[in-house]
Amino acid sequence: MGELHYRGEPVAFETGESALDALERADLGPKGVCRAGLCGACLVRVRAGDVPERARQGLAPRMVAQGAAFACCLVGPGPFDLVDLGDAGTCQATIEVLETIGRDVVRVGLRTEMPLDFRPGQYVVLERADGIERSYSIASLPSDAHVELHVRRTPGGALSPWFFDAGALGQSVRLRGPLGTCCYEPGRPDQALVLAGAGTGLAPLLGILRDALAHGHRGPIDLYHGARDEGGLYYRAELGALARAHQNLTVHGCVLAEPAVDRTLRTLGLGDAVLADRSTLEGTRVFLCGDGTLVKSLKRRFFLAGAASRDLLSDPFELSPKPARVAGA
Amino acid sequence: MTDLYQRLGGAPAVDAAVDRFYRRMLADERVAHFFDDTDMDGQIQKQKAFLTMAFGGPHNYSGRDMRSAHAPLLAKGLDDSHVDIVVAHLGGTLKELGVDDSTIGEVAAIAESVRNDVLSR
Ligand SMILES: Cc1cc2nc3c(=O)[nH]c(=O)nc-3n(C[C@H](O)[C@H](O)[C@H](O)COP(=O)(O)OP(=O)(O)OC[C@H]3O[C@@H](n4cnc5c(N)ncnc54)[C@H](O)[C@@H]3O)c2cc1C
Ligand code: HEM
Numbered sequence: 451m452g453e454l455h456y457r458g459e460p461v462a463f464e465t466g467e468s469a470l471d472a473l474e475r476a477d478l479g480p481k482g483v484c485r486a487g488l489c490g491a492c493l494v495r496v497r498a499g500d501v502p503e504r505a506r507q508g509l510a511p512r513m514v515a516q517g518a519a520f521a522c523c524l525v526g527p528g529p530f531d532l533v534d535l536g537d538a539g540t541c542q543a544t545i546e547v548l549e550t551i552g553r554d555v556v557r558v559g560l561r562t563e564m565p566l567d568f569r570p571g572q573y574v575v576l577e578r579a580d581g582i583e584r585s586y587s588i589a590s591l592p593s594d595a596h597v598e599l600h601v602r603r604t605p606g607g608a609l610s611p612w613f614f615d616a617g618a619l620g621q622s623v624r625l626r627g628p629l630g631t632c633c634y635e636p637g638r639p640d641q642a643l644v645l646a647g648a649g650t651g652l653a654p655l656l657g658i659l660r661d662a663l664a665h666g667h668r669g670p671i672d673l674y675h676g677a678r679d680e681g682g683l684y685y686r687a688e689l690g691a692l693a694r695a696h697q698n699l700t701v702h703g704c705v706l707a708e709p710a711v712d713r714t715l716r717t718l719g720l721g722d723a724v725l726a727d728r729s730t731l732e733g734t735r736v737f738l739c740g741d742g743t744l745v746k747s748l749k750r751r752f753f754l755a756g757a758a759s760r761d762l763l764s765d766p767f768e769l770s771p772k773p774a775r776v777a778g779a
Numbered sequence: 780m781t782d783l784y785q786r787l788g789g790a791p792a793v794d795a796a797v798d799r800f801y802r803r804m805l806a807d808e809r810v811a812h813f814f815d816d817t818d819m820d821g822q823i824q825k826q827k828a829f830l831t832m833a834f835g836g837p838h839n840y841s842g843r844d845m846r847s848a849h850a851p852l853l854a855k856g857l858d859d860s861h862v863d864i865v866v867a868h869l870g871g872t873l874k875e876l877g878v879d880d881s882t883i884g885e886v887a888a889i890a891e892s893v894r895n896d897v898l899s900r
Contacts, residue, residue: 483848485839488831490824507790508827749819754806759798759823 452527456494457534463526469494470521479534480521487520494521495537499530510760512631515569540626541566547596548619552684554603555650556613558586559596560625566597568628570657571737573765574599575626576609584609587654587739587765588628591661597625600653600684630654632737632765634662639669641761642734646674646720646748649682651740654765656685658737663696671699672727676720679707686712702727721748725755732756735763742766783835783885787878793830796872801826803868810864813852833869833890845896853899862897866890 454463454472456479463472470482470492483489487507495517505523506514516535524530547559566574570591576599577583590598604610612618632654643662645655652675659673677683682705689701703715704723716723728734736757738745745766753762788795801823805811814822832838849857869890870883878886 483840483844484828486831486837488824488828488838490821508794746819750805753798753819754802759801759819762819 453529454526455529455531457532457537463528463530465527467526468522469524469526469528469530469532472526473521482522485522487523490520492521493518493535494532495519495535496524497531497533499524499528499532510631511635512633512763515633515635516631536629538627538629540624543597543623543625545613545618545621545623547598548613548616550614551600553681554614555684556601556603557589558599558601558613560599560623562597562625565592566625566628568592568597569633570661571633571654571763571765572628572630573654574628577624577626578609578612579622582609583626585629585767587630587650587657587767589653589656591657591664598653600650602650630765632658632739632763634658634665634667634737636665638735639665639667641669643667643669643671643737644674644724644731644734645671645737645739646676646724647737647739648676648720648744649740651675651738651745651765651767652685654739655737659692659699663692663699668698671696672702672724673699674702674704674720674723676704676723678705680705680709680712680715683715720744721751724748724752730756732758733761735761738762738764738766740765740767742768783882783889784831784837786882787834787886789836790831792876793827793834793836796830796876797823797827799875800830800868800872803872804865807864807868810861813855813857813861830869832893833886835885835889842893842896845893846899849897850899857898859894859898862890862894 452463452465454461454469456473461472461476473479474481480492480494482492487504496519501519505519509518518535541562541564543560543562545558546561549557551557568588573585573587575583575585586599586601588597589600590596601610601613603614645659647655655673675683683703693699693701702723704718704720705715708717709715731752734757736752738748745764749762749764753759805814832840866887870887873883873886
């Protein structure tokens with residue numbers, strides 16, 4: 451008899467069989483396809499247990515950091531304590547800051563009841579008292595006083611307009627997370643970095659950027675912030691100050707409509723701007739955040755332009771709360 | 780079979796080949812549309828499964844698994860010509876990586892052996 455827990459519940463587990471066999475027999479969670487640590491259908495998060503190397507073969511470091519492993523390669527007797535990849539804890543938080551930082555963008559500062567153990571670039575699922583929940587990326591570092599979000603108003607939206615209402619100040623919300631793997635991994639300090647995002651896609655990029663700088667990243671860093679028109683960009687002064695303080699950082703503002711005020715802006719789509727500045731993305735680490743459709747199309751385009759799949763990190767803002775997904779390499 | 784996998788270099792060889800192979804697929808408009816509207820990270824994982832299988836490596840896919848994995852593509856018009864293209868890109872990828880022609884032939888033969896399952900025949 452082995453020992454296996456899934457989502458906190460004990461599951462019958464035999465010596466010599468895989469955790470996937472046991473979960474399938476109990477009709478719980480993941481179904482396997484290849485049973486050889488290849489297809490990714492049975493990826494789980496290991497909370498406790500000795501994970502053999504084979505169960506993580508070929509997974510990107512960011513997946514391993516999250517505890518991911520192939521359930522088909524976790525062989526009994528265990529013990530193993532497994533949860534779904536997207537499973538995470540919850541905590542209460544109070545809205546202590548609401549500050550308008552751009553047209554239809556508000557900075558939300560949250561005080562959490564316990565320190566939130568997150569990595570810059572991750573996101574939380576925020577739940578209001580009435581049960582409505584949406585995902586928001588974290589723009590701050592763990593050392594900052596508040597967990598900061600940048601929320602854009604979606605007209606008529608169920609949750610986002612609420613943050614533009616002074617009544618939200620002081621309210622209590624629930625956070626689930628942190629989630630997501632679009633983070634800076636230390637270790638290759640001379641690599642070129644490209645960070646590109648539209649609208650509030652800047653929020654996770656700002657966290658990732660500050661994290662890279664705090665780790666002493668030495669390679670060139672190019673941040674591209676895009677919007678339809680110049681009114682859609684925000685934090686221009688803050689980003690400018692960061693660029694002046696760090697020689698290796700260049701900030702590019704990209705807009706589709708000819709700018710009337712700021713002549714330093716480029717009238718180019720994000721993808722065109724990034725590719726106009728370099729002949730290949732081979733060897734460059736790329737971070738893409740913001741609108742889901744844009745992020746997915748840029749990801750494919752930048753992969754074709756030579757970026758390695760392992761060096762293409764993204765955080766697509768899908769419209770509905772995101773289910774746990776397979777994100778292999 | 781696993782002898783071929785060892786000669787090719789095992790899992791690290793799959794990792795070395797997967798981006799090159801998948802980039803070829805996405806850049807070829809004759810097959811790229813089969814990979815539309817799919818999450819790229821998940822696709823890379825599936826391509827690794829494909830390469831491991833073609834390299835004669837360890838896997839437990841059955842013919843039925845291959846049929847069900849590719850059934851949605853049949854509805855989009857998958858036929859022999861696409862299998863030929865996949866086999867050609869597989870060979871091209873291995874050539875770029877310096878693999879000799881007779882070994883490429885062995886890999887192509889494994890891919891060929893799955894043709895009827897992939898096409899649900
Ligand atoms: C991983 C992740 C991270 C995210 N991070 C952020 C973030 O940092 N900042 C942020 O502002 N948002 C972020 N989002 C988006 C956010 O979760 C909500 O979807 C958004 O705030 C709208 O919620 P709502 O309740 O106001 O609108 P809803 O009631 O959900 O939507 C109202 C209507 O607007 C449409 N709609 C919703 N969003 C958009 C959009 N972006 N563009 C066009 N139409 C839309 C809907 O289809 C619907 O018809 C993130 C999403 C994900 C999945
Ligand atoms: C030549 C023989 C082929 C072999 C051995 C093969 C093998 C595989 C394997 C092992 C998987 C992963 C299945 C899973 O775990 O879900 C897969 C998936 C896939 N294959 Fe093939 N394949 C072949 C031909 C093709 C062809 C010709 C195409 C189209 C041009 C194709 C397109 C795909 C796609 C799109 C998927 C992903 C499906 C999904 O997202 O679930 N394959 N293939």
